Amino acid sequence: MPERRGCGGFGIDTSNMSLIFYLIRHSRNTLLVAIATSIISGLSSAGLVALINQALGVPMQRLAELGLRFLGLSVLVLITRAISSTLFMRLGQSAKATLRMDIIRRIGDAPYQQLEKQGGARALSILTDDLDTIVVFFVSLPNLAMQGAVITGCLIYLGYLSWQILLFAVATVLIGSLGFHLVNSRAEFHLRSSRRREDELVKHFRALFDGAKELKLHRRRKSAFIDGTLATNVEAVRVQRTRGYVLYAAAASWGSFIFFAFIGCVLFVLTQFFPVSNHVMSGYAVIFLYMIMPIEGLLSALPTISSAKVAIERIDAMHAELRPEQTLAANDAVSFERIVLGRVTHRYYREKEDGVFTLGPIDLSFAAGEIVFLIGGNGSGKTTLAKLITGLYAPDSGRVLLDGQTVDERAREAYRQHFSVVFSDFFLFDSLLGMKLDGLDREAKALLEALHLDHKVKIENGVFSTTELSQGQRKRLALLVAYLEDRPFYLFDEWAADQDPLFKETFYRSLLPELKKKGKAVLVISHDDRYFYLADRYVKLEYGQLVEQGAGADLSPSHVQSSS
Numbered sequence: 001m002p003e004r005r006g007c008g009g010f011g012i013d014t015s016n017m018s019l020i021f022y023l024i025r026h027s028r029n030t031l032l033v034a035i036a037t038s039i040i041s042g043l044s045s046a047g048l049v050a051l052i053n054q055a056l057g058v059p060m061q062r063l064a065e066l067g068l069r070f071l072g073l074s075v076l077v078l079i080t081r082a083i084s085s086t087l088f089m090r091l092g093q094s095a096k097a098t099l100r101m102d103i104i105r106r107i108g109d110a111p112y113q114q115l116e117k118q119g120g121a122r123a124l125s126i127l128t129d130d131l132d133t134i135v136v137f138f139v140s141l142p143n144l145a146m147q148g149a150v151i152t153g154c155l156i157y158l159g160y161l162s163w164q165i166l167l168f169a170v171a172t173v174l175i176g177s178l179g180f181h182l183v184n185s186r187a188e189f190h191l192r193s194s195r196r197r198e199d200e201l202v203k204h205f206r207a208l209f210d211g212a213k214e215l216k217l218h219r220r221r222k223s224a225f226i227d228g229t230l231a232t233n234v235e236a237v238r239v240q241r242t243r244g245y246v247l248y249a250a251a252a253s254w255g256s257f258i259f260f261a262f263i264g265c266v267l268f269v270l271t272q273f274f275p276v277s278n279h280v281m282s283g284y285a286v287i288f289l290y291m292i293m294p295i296e297g298l299l300s301a302l303p304t305i306s307s308a309k310v311a312i313e314r315i316d317a318m319h320a321e322l323r324p325e326q327t328l329a330a331n332d333a334v335s336f337e338r339i340v341l342g343r344v345t346h347r348y349y350r351e352k353e354d355g356v357f358t359l360g361p362i363d364l365s366f367a368a369g370e371i372v373f374l375i376g377g378n379g380s381g382k383t384t385l386a387k388l389i390t391g392l393y394a395p396d397s398g399r400v401l402l403d404g405q406t407v408d409e410r411a412r413e414a415y416r417q418h419f420s421v422v423f424s425d426f427f428l429f430d431s432l433l434g435m436k437l438d439g440l441d442r443e444a445k446a447l448l449e450a451l452h453l454d455h456k457v458k459i460e461n462g463v464f465s466t467t468e469l470s471q472g473q474r475k476r477l478a479l480l481v482a483y484l485e486d487r488p489f490y491l492f493d494e495w496a497a498d499q500d501p502l503f504k505e506t507f508y509r510s511l512l513p514e515l516k517k518k519g520k521a522v523l524v525i526s527h528d529d530r531y532f533y534l535a536d537r538y539v540k541l542e543y544g545q546l547v548e549q550g551a552g553a554d555l556s557p558s559h560v561q562s563s564s
C-alpha cells in the first residue's frame, strides 16, 4: 500500500480539529496532573485562610494541633505549586514546538500555488509572535488555575459561613461578567486588527533589507518608505494595541470595582439584615482580604488570555487555508518516455487590475533525449508554463499525462520528482540536502572545477563553504545542484542570462548536448536568439498562447555567423 501523505504533523489529521484541542489531547496526562496540582495548591491556600480564621477563635490548647495542620498545608502548597509550575512551563514549550513543527509541515505539504498566493509574512508572524503568545499563556496557566482555585475555595468557605452571602456573591459575579464581556469583545476586535497589521509590517520589514540598496540610493524613496509606509503601519499598530489594552484596563477596573462593591455591601449593608457573630464577621474580613490578590491577578491576566485566544484563532485559520495536497509518497523518478500537456490552462486573477492573465489552452509534448527551447517576449507566460509542466501548478483545465497516465493530485508529488529545475528566481540552499553522501563530494568537486567555481567554493560532506557569490556564480552553483540531482527532465529558466559569453557558449554547446546524450529531456527558456537554432525543437508563446513551433534548425543562425 502506498503511504498516504498530506496529513497534519505527528501523523494525526488535525484538519478538522481546533489546534488547541489537538494540543490538549496530545499532552492530556501532563495537563491533567498540572491542573490537578494547581487546584490542590489553590484550595490548600484557601484552607490556610480558614485555619488562620479558626486560630483567631480557638482556645490556646488547640493552637498546637492547628499549627501542625497549618504546617502540613503549607508544605502541600509548596510542593504542588512547584510541580504545577514546572509542568506548565514544559507544556508551554512543548506546545510551541509541536505547533511550530505542525505549521512547518503544513507549509511543506501545501500546494505551491497557495504558498505563492499567501506569501510568507503571515506565516512568519505566526511562527514567532503568535506561538510566543501561546507559551506566555501556558506559563501563566498555573497561576490562573491556582488563583481560580483560591477564589473557589474562599467562596466555599464563605458559603459555609453564610449561604445568603454566597448567593449574593454568585449574583455579583454574573453582573460583573456581563459588563466585562461587553468590554472584552471590543478589546479582542482591536487585538485581531493589530495582529493583521503586524503581518503587513513583517512584509515591510523584509523590504527594508531586500530593498536596502534601492533605499540607500534614493533619499526620498527611503523617507517615503520609512516615514510614510512603515511609520503609518507602526502607528496603526500602536493605536490599536493601546485601544485594546486600555479596554482591558477598563475591564480590570470594573472587576475591581464590583469586588469592592460586593465587600462593601456585605460588610456594611447585608450584615444589618443578617446579623452575624464577631467570629463570622472576622471570617468575612480575612476571606475578602485573601481574595483581593487572586482577583487582581485574574483581572490583570485578561490580555494574556485574549491574546492567546486570538493567536489560536490565527493558527486555526492558517491551518484551514493551507489544505495539504492529497498526494502519495514519492520516490526518485528514474526515467520517462513522454510528457504530454493536453489543452492545459492557468489563470492568474489580478485583484488590483481587475483582470486575468490566461495561459493556454496549450497542447505540447516532451520526449526523453530532446532539447526544446521555450521562447517569447516578457510576460508571455513562459515561467507560468514551466510551473505547469513541472507540476508546481495544477492545470485549471486540461490535463498532464506522464507516459499516458493522467497526473492527478495524488500522483503530482511523484510526477514532480522527474524534474531538475533552475528557475530565474532560484533559491540556493547552502548544502546538498536530501542527496546520498557516498561519492557526492568527489562528483561535486569535479563539477565545481568544470564550472570554474573550485577557487571560490569548497564542498565538504555535501556542505558548500560559501554561497556568497556573484549572481552568475550562484547560478552556476544552482546548475551544479541540478546536475547532481540527475533527474530525467531538466528545465532552465533564463539560466544563461547572467553568464559571460564564454559560459554561455559552454552552456548551449556543451552542457545541453551532454544532457541530451544522457537521454535527458531538456527545456530551455531563453532570450538568446543566437543559440535558438541549436534546439531540436522550439515553441513560442505570446500573450499566453502558443503561437509558433518548429525545428530549431528553422531559426536562422545568420546572426551568429555575422557576429562571429
Ligand SMILES: Nc1ncnc2c1ncn2[C@@H]1O[C@H](COP(=O)(O)OP(=O)(O)OP(=O)(O)O)[C@@H](O)[C@H]1O
Pocket (backbone or CB within 6 Å): 116, 348, 349, 350, 357, 376, 377, 378, 379, 380, 381, 382, 383, 384, 385
Ligand atoms: N504569481 C502571479 N500572480 C499573478 N500574476 C502573475 C503571477 N506570476 C506571473 N503573473 C503574470 O502572468 C504573466 C506571465 O508571467 P510569466 O512570468 O509567466 O512570464 P514570462 O514569459 O516568464 O516573462 P519573462 O520573460 O519576463 O520572465 C505576466 O503578465 C505576469 O504579470
